[in-house]
Amino acid sequence: MADLENFTNEKLLSLGEAGRGKGIYIHIPFCKQACHYCDFHFSTSLKKKSELVSALQKELILRKDELPDEPIQTIYFGGGTPSLLNLEELNAIFETIYAEFTIAEHPEITLEANPDDLSEDKINELANSKINRLSIGVQSFFEEDLKLMNRAHNAEEALTSIKLAISKFDNISVDLIYGVPGMTNERWQENIQILLDLGIPHISSYALTVEPNTALQKFIEKGKVKPVDDAAAAQHFELLRTTLKNAGFEHYEFSNYGKPGYFSKNNTAYWLGKPYLGIGPSAHSYDGNCRKWNIANNTLYIKAIEKSELPLEVExxxxxxxxxxxxxxxxxxxxGVDLGEIETKFGEKYLQYLKGQSVVLFEKELLKIENNVIHxxxxxxxxxxxxxADLFYID
Known part of the structure; x- marks a missing residue:
């Protein structure tokens, strides 16, 4: 694997259309149950699911002219739990998207899925839809971790769902969480090895974070769960990075690792600052000049859209x-941070500020520079x- 500093935008783009075009993100705000660590917007009641799908279709129509006039390269169903949608609901959304937008010839279309939803029949349904990439939220293959996180699936379902998915999908990403209280280095290493043995080409991995007002925060405060150990999480991170590097994965973003040709085009476009349209309750959008975000309330979102009103804020x-x-x-x-691009995009003031703020970080060997790019x-x-944060410009 090439060293991190040898990568450039041109090399990434040579792997496909990762950094081109625009995208659509669709937030599906439903879950079977609440994970203890999650602070995303969702509801465990599915009563308004059909109304929500109709509202998503109408919002797509209302906002179809907000993005630049170029083909949609990526469509991403996030949540929540998008795998709770049935084939009829997915196809209804696709019909609207394809009727209202110009879609690239070979778009990346990702669906986030939970293992307990991925039965053989469900996998076959998805394979017969326009979905061509699955992101499976496994988090761990061990029961004690899954119970602590209050995941809806068990360890057996986690393994079975991936084996079923492999039979129908080539482009699969799996999520893992490290830094879980009580997780040993050995158990974390086994989680990684299971995915390597299965031949999964993309892995997204995140440190367990204690978000405010979550069940996990309350359990830790009451002593029911041990606090998250940052030192253990750092060890897990190093194990992950070293193991996947040796297995031929590219560490192309802090939390993402992919085999060549399997980088997430949706996420890459986001990191490159490409425009995207966020549809659904709590979804965010970006057009290069402003950010917009929808209200994080299913009922109010649906009522507003039914009246052809956009329940969003703009920054x-x-x-x-x-x-x-x-x-x-x-x-x-x-x-990395291209100094030439900084000067072109933001001007000499920001370039000189960045250089000044970087000096100490270079001395501490936390940053390095090569070919005028800081990594x-x-x-x-x-x-x-x-x-x-040390490099941010404060007005």
Whole structure:
């Protein structure tokens, strides 16, 4: 595997259309049950599912002119749990998208799925739809981890769902969570090895985070669950990175690893600052100049859309906002921060500020520069968010 610093935007784009075009994100705000760590918007009641699908279709029509006039390269169903949609509901959404938008010849169309939904019949349904990429939320192959997180599936379902998916889909990503209280290095290594043995080409892996007002936070405060150990999480991260590097994966973003040709085009476009349209309750959109986000309430969202009203807020981005976001996203990736691009996009003031703020980080060997591009070093990788904050411009 090539070293992180040897990657450039051109090399990534040579692998496909990852950084081109625009995308559509569709938020499906339903789950069978609430995971203890999750703070995303969702409902465990499916009563309004059909109404919600109709509202999604109408919002797509209402907002079809918001993106630049170029083909849609990626369509991403996130959530929540998009695999709770049946084939009829998925096809209804696709009919609207294909009727209202120009779609690229070979778009990447991803559906997030939970293992307990992926029966053989469900896999066959999805394989007969326009979905061509599955992102399976396994998180762990061990019962004790799944119970702590309150996942809806068990370890056997996790393994079976992937084996079924492999029979119908080539492009599969699997989510794993590390830093779980009580998870040993050996158990974490086994989680990784299971995916390698199955031949999964893309892995997204995240440290367990204690978000405010979640069940996990309350359990830790009451002593029912041990606190998250940052040192253990850092060890898990290093094990993950080393193991996947040796297995031929590219660590192309802090939480994402892919075999060549299997990088997420949807996520890559986001990190490159490409425009996307977010549809559904709580969904965010970006057009290069402003951000918009829908109300995080299913009932109010549906009522507004039925009246042809858009229940969203808008934030106009300043040049400083755009600079800070560029720093944040690029440092997390193997693209790095291109000094020439900083000067072109944001001007000499921001370039000189960045250079000044970087000096100490270079001295601490947390940053390095090659070919006029700044990258985080291996030493600094697990500290990327803090490093980015040190480079932000504060008005």
């Amino acid at each position: 106009e981005l300043s040049i400083t906002d755009c600079y800070n976001e560029y720093i944040m996203t690029r440092l997390r990736t193997h693209f 985080i070093t291996e030493k600094g990788t697990f500290l990327s968010d803090g490093i980015a």
